Amino acid sequence: MKNIIGKRPLVFLLIAYLAGIVLGQFFSPPLFPSLYVILALLILMGAAGCLLKRPYVLALGLALALLGGGFMNYEFSTRYLPANHISRNFKPGKYLIEGRLTSPPTLFPAKTVLYVDVERIEAGGNWRGVTGKIRLTVYQSKLELKYGDRIRALAKLRIPTNYGNPGSFDYRAYLARQGIRVTGSISSNIHIKKLAPGKRSSLLAGIYDLRLRLGSFMELCYPHAQAGLLRALVLGERLAVNSAIKGEFIVVGLAHLLAISGLHVGFVGFMFFACFRFILRCLPDALFERLTGWVRPGKLAAVLTVPALIGYTLLVGSRTATVRATIMILAYILSLLVDRERDLYNILALSALIILIWKPTSLTAIDFQLSFVTVFFIVYAFDVFYKRESKQPLLALPGRLERFGIWLGGYILVTITASLAATPLTIFYFKRLSGLSILANLLAIPLVWVIIPLGLCAGLLSLVSFGLGELLLKLNLIFINLLLSLVHKLAVIPMASLRIPPPNVTQLIIFYGWLLCVFKLRRSRWARIGAVSLMLAGGISYWLSLHPVTNTDLLRVTFLDVGHGESSFISFPGGKNMLVDGGGTYDDGFDIGEWVVSAYLWSQEVRRLDWVVLSHPHPDHLNGLKSVVRNFEVGEVWEAPTSCSSTSYLKFKALLDRKKIPVKLVGAGDNFYPANGVELLVLNPPLANEPDLSDKPAKQKTENNRSLVFRLKYNQISFLFTGDIELEAERYLLKQPVLLASTVLKSPHHGSATSSSLPFLKAVKPQLALFSIGSSHQAWHPSPRMFARYDKLGIRILRTDQHGAVTVETDGYYYQLSKWENGQLVTR
Amino acid sequence: MSGFAYISFWLNLLIPGRCLLCDGQLSYQKPHQVCSKCWAQLPLIRYYCFDCGRPFSSFNNQSGPASHNCGNHKAEIKLYFRRARSIGLYQGDLKKLIRLFKYHKKSSLGSQLAGWMIQHMPKEFNPANFDYILPVPLHIKRLRKREFNQSLLLAKSIARYYQRPLMISNLYRRHYQQAQAQLKQRQRRLNIKGAFLVRQPDKLHRKSILLIDDVYTTGATVGECAKVLLRAGAERVEVLTLARTEEPV
Numbered sequence A: 001m002k003n004i005i006g007k008r009p010l011v012f013l014l015i016a017y018l019a020g021i022v023l024g025q026f027f028s029p030p031l032f033p034s035l036y037v038i039l040a041l042l043i044l045m046g047a048a049g050c051l052l053k054r055p056y057v058l059a060l061g062l063a064l065a066l067l068g069g070g071f072m073n074y075e076f077s078t079r080y081l082p083a084n085h086i087s088r089n090f091k092p093g094k095y096l097i098e099g100r101l102t103s104p105p106t107l108f109p110a111k112t113v114l115y116v117d118v119e120r121i122e123a124g125g126n127w128r129g130v131t132g133k134i135r136l137t138v139y140q141s142k143l144e145l146k147y148g149d150r151i152r153a154l155a156k157l158r159i160p161t162n163y164g165n166p167g168s169f170d171y172r173a174y175l176a177r178q179g180i181r182v183t184g185s186i187s188s189n190i191h192i193k194k195l196a197p198g199k200r201s202s203l204l205a206g207i208y209d210l211r212l213r214l215g216s217f218m219e220l221c222y223p224h225a226q227a228g229l230l231r232a233l234v235l236g237e238r239l240a241v242n243s244a245i246k247g248e249f250i251v252v253g254l255a256h257l258l259a260i261s262g263l264h265v266g267f268v269g270f271m272f273f274a275c276f277r278f279i280l281r282c283l284p285d286a287l288f289e290r291l292t293g294w295v296r297p298g299k300l301a302a303v304l305t306v307p308a309l310i311g312y313t314l315l316v317g318s319r320t321a322t323v324r325a326t327i328m329i330l331a332y333i334l335s336l337l338v339d340r341e342r343d344l345y346n347i348l349a350l351s352a353l354i355i356l357i358w359k360p361t362s363l364t365a366i367d368f369q370l371s372f373v374t375v376f377f378i379v380y381a382f383d384v385f386y387k388r389e390s391k392q393p394l395l396a397l398p399g400r401l402e403r404f405g406i407w408l409g410g411y412i413l414v415t416i417t418a419s420l421a422a423t424p425l426t427i428f429y430f431k432r433l434s435g436l437s438i439l440a441n442l443l444a445i446p447l448v449w450v451i452i453p454l455g456l457c458a459g460l461l462s463l464v465s466f467g468l469g470e471l472l473l474k475l476n477l478i479f480i481n482l483l484l485s486l487v488h489k490l491a492v493i494p495m496a497s498l499r500i501p502p503p504n505v506t507q508l509i510i511f512y513g514w515l516l517c518v519f520k521l522r523r524s525r526w527a528r529i530g531a532v533s534l535m536l537a538g539g540i541s542y543w544l545s546l547h548p549v550t551n552t553d554l555l556r557v558t559f560l561d562v563g564h565g566e567s568s569f570i571s572f573p574g575g576k577n578m579l580v581d582g583g584g585t586y587d588d589g590f591d592i593g594e595w596v597v598s599a600y601l602w603s604q605e606v607r608r609l610d611w612v613v614l615s616h617p618h619p620d621h622l623n624g625l626k627s628v629v630r631n632f633e634v635g636e637v638w639e640a641p642t643s644c645s646s647t648s649y650l651k652f653k654a655l656l657d658r659k660k661i662p663v664k665l666v667g668a669g670d671n672f673y674p675a676n677g678v679e680l681l682v683l684n685p686p687l688a689n690e691p692d693l694s695d696k697p698a699k700q701k702t703e704n705n706r707s708l709v710f711r712l713k714y715n716q717i718s719f720l721f722t723g724d725i726e727l728e729a730e731r732y733l734l735k736q737p738v739l740l741a742s743t744v745l746k747s748p749h750h751g752s753a754t755s756s757s758l759p760f761l762k763a764v765k766p767q768l769a770l771f772s773i774g775s776s777h778q779a780w781h782p783s784p785r786m787f788a789r790y791d792k793l794g795i796r797i798l799r800t801d802q803h804g805a806v807t808v809e810t811d812g813y814y815y816q817l818s819k820w821e822n823g824q825l826v827t828r
Numbered sequence B: 001m002s003g004f005a006y007i008s009f010w011l012n013l014l015i016p017g018r019c020l021l022c023d024g025q026l027s028y029q030k031p032h033q034v035c036s037k038c039w040a041q042l043p044l045i046r047y048y049c050f051d052c053g054r055p056f057s058s059f060n061n062q063s064g065p066a067s068h069n070c071g072n073h074k075a076e077i078k079l080y081f082r083r084a085r086s087i088g089l090y091q092g093d094l095k096k097l098i099r100l101f102k103y104h105k106k107s108s109l110g111s112q113l114a115g116w117m118i119q120h121m122p123k124e125f126n127p128a129n130f131d132y133i134l135p136v137p138l139h140i141k142r143l144r145k146r147e148f149n150q151s152l153l154l155a156k157s158i159a160r161y162y163q164r165p166l167m168i169s170n171l172y173r174r175h176y177q178q179a180q181a182q183l184k185q186r187q188r189r190l191n192i193k194g195a196f197l198v199r200q201p202d203k204l205h206r207k208s209i210l211l212i213d214d215v216y217t218t219g220a221t222v223g224e225c226a227k228v229l230l231r232a233g234a235e236r237v238e239v240l241t242l243a244r245t246e247e248p249v
Helices: A008-027 A034-053 A053-081 A173-176 A202-221 A224-235 A245-249 A261-279 A285-294 A297-316 A321-335 A344-358 A360-364 A366-385 A389-390 A399-430 A437-464 A466-490 A505-518 A525-546 A593-601 A619-630 A646-656 A696-705 A727-736 A757-765 A783-792 B003-014 B036-040 B092-103 B111-119 B138-145 B150-162 B187-190 B220-231
Strands: A091-102 A112-123 A128-130 A131-137 A150-158 A181-186 A192-194 A553-559 A566-570 A575-580 A606-612 A635-638 A663-665 A671-675 A677-683 A709-716 A718-720 A744-746 A768-771 A796-799 A807-809 A816-819 A824-827 B083-091 B132-135 B169-172 B196-198 B208-216 B235-245
Touching: A008 A053, A008 A344, A008 A360, A008 A727, A008 B003, A034 A816, A091 A181, A091 A696, A091 A727, A091 A768, A112 A150, A112 A757, A112 B036, A131 A150, A173 A360, A192 A671, A192 B092, A202 A224, A202 A297, A202 A437, A202 A466, A202 A606, A224 A245, A224 A437, A245 A466, A261 A321, A261 A437, A285 A297, A285 B150, A321 A366, A321 B036, A344 A366, A344 A646, A344 B003, A360 A366, A366 A505, A389 A606, A399 A505, A437 A466, A553 A709, A593 A619, A593 B132, A606 A619, A619 A646, A663 A783, A677 A727, A696 A718, A696 A727, A696 A807, A709 A796, A709 B235, A727 A757, A757 A783, A757 B150, B083 B092, B092 B111, B092 B150, B092 B208, B092 B235, B111 B235, B132 B150, B196 B220, B208 B220, B220 B235
Parallel strands: A131 A181, A575 A606, A606 A635, A635 A663, A718 A744, A744 A768, A768 A796, B083 B235, B132 B208, B208 B235
Antiparallel strands: A091 A112, A091 A150, A112 A128, A112 A131, A150 A181, A150 A192, A553 A566, A553 A807, A566 A575, A671 A677, A677 A709, A709 A718, A807 A816, A816 A824, B169 B196
């Protein structure tokens, strides 16, 4: 066993376990019992190895057992739900539920989010016992609830849904990783009633209470913005930071500071250690002498740090990065206690193993990947550059200056390595490159080094003496303001944030391989060869992805799933493209333009939009375009003449002005040829007589009826884009001497009853009708009466809420349909 | 596997041990930091002067009475203590180990080195015959810096093994001086003069004392300690050190 498991036994075991999880992701056999048998056999093998003292058998058995364990654990946590789990006991709708808060309420400006362990649900007059965790959104900001409270509430429950487009964030899986498979909303807090308190952990209750007290202490001593930042940095309340500051942190590549990570836990651990060591060193001579005979004071300080560190981890919430850091520090302390040379790879593997046993699905989570990749490379860099020094015992101890030099070198090495390692993943997930991230980190982290311990100390001190705590916190304000102004100054530098097309998975792997080689450039010839060849491979691969070789004869129209709203992407034969509308929410609360539309365009490796068309300036068509225009190079914007003056529209116009994007006003009768053989004829609105828009309800309707309508024709196949037109515009169109007949109709106004009149449908005679609608809870569309009209004419109906993004691909004579269902492309 | 070996097995899984000397793999059953092969190869003193403990490396080729009285130490300097013994030679791997122990805070090496001392204790020298076992003290300031007194850690294990009481903080250093290790022979003697004091002389009255230190170089430190102890009323003082340098010239 010595030789096989060898130097880093846990790395070996981790690899086996990881293989199991990956296997679980690729296939899921239908029979659980057979798996049990296999697992039992593997474990028996491991046990036999132990008894026989055959190292090879033991190692093989252990590896196989972990492989099977990883597989089983993954399968169980993703597929197995008990029969009384809430998600198996309801249909979407309103229910009375009873449950217990598993964490303190999360506060947002206009809403509160509760995580509730459900106990009972009322269906058809009788209560049923259920289990499972749900996420409840209460549209009210003031709630007198805390951790452990039991509540009864009237909630509208549903299964969370994803936006069904390639490239969209997998919200459903994200929630499932937290054990949430059902979400709910409560319209007002009159629907929540507090019940008799249930069982709760008094340790957790105490810690949450402490967090609340420290948070309110900080709010009391600081202006709101600074208090928010300090609360995020020290207490892990990242929602406390105001969005302007958060935006600046993201731009300069310091967003990781706002979410408590290993860095913070490390600082705090070190702070506790230094404090305890200082206290021990202050002991009177005789006592100190006695203590040293019993245990080395440094070791005792390390042991004392353990509970403090665990307490802090609980205080800031156990996220992947904090748990990883805590496990690593604990293992480090253990190695300190036994005076062993620690192998950091082994310790890293230990924390990965623990986290993946706890939550096997975190392997696919952004925070897990970022955290472990970054720390792996830091360990690797240290292994390469500091190996010689650490292996050979130094006979001459370094002087003070030399020690500082070593420390500074190490600090710069860590910062650069961490930035290099995190960058590709950040681009991959957030589509953003911070050109200044290394510089920003080098400058900001020393400040954070001061801010976090000082802030925490001040907070803890305030529990004893408010005045002293306040004094310390006021001192800390200097550093916080310094950090804020530093970030502010860096954020305005133009190269701070660059939008670049994200790499694909192959390119990511190539980059990390290259990084592995780069560190060893001076040590090994193979590393040099590897670095050069991988750089070439990566460069070529990236260049190819920027200049895709596509079939240039096809016209491809994709109707995106943007919930309630509309957005379509047209890719013309010859490579030019057009985006019609960008979706959007009414309150801009969730940025559809960024997370849905841009994400889709990036996933299609689009860099430039030749035309962006705004059918009419309503939020569900307009709001998403703002982020799109910000993120992409745009050739020209088309819109119908409008006298709209909503803030959202004015912001959009200002953005176009700032980016100097030309705007073309189009109207009925305009004719374009965007590509060879493709004709685009605008049918609505008539350019003459712009109506009066003073009256509010009529205004809404008029704006809808002034939507841009155009017919796109490619040889024998044609598409009719109708925006949100209603009866009036349909009547107008029918009166015009134009050909309306089309193969595909984008149904007007999300399928509302006042659109899609029978005469209009008869004139268009589509084979396919495409509805861009949100799931039923979001809006009043579509109307069943309207569907009946389509059915009568035998028109095939496709809906973005059921079929996801729908793509129609045509060579001008035939067309092919594909849908994006459950995260997979289905072509029919 | 016994309970202890079981714990040490899991510990080794978490923090696989590497031998501090040869970087080789350690046994999964022991929480040691040095492999058994390296322990066996540490330089032992086999032949030495019965009085001052000076090693005779020339007698290693076996002939005649191996250990004997060297006879020339009395003329040179007054030693005060009756006998001195050292277990190993301060060179090679043992020197490396002691430096790791003292300067790189590997304090758990203390009990392991003491165990090695006990294992190779000369037959005619029995620490159980003393009233007290007394480690050479560090100045409190140096102790606070280093966080442990290497002699105390050695003495503690030895005292526990031979079941003798440990005497700490009775003997103490008056001045915070330069470390002896950085000085030449003559300077050492001057440097150490008057460095030690006794807090409670009555506890030493007519007692036999075993002084324990890590390295014996010129004997200046232990000699000075012995002088102070004898003046305070101790009846007999002998010295045991972990290692000794060969023939300081």
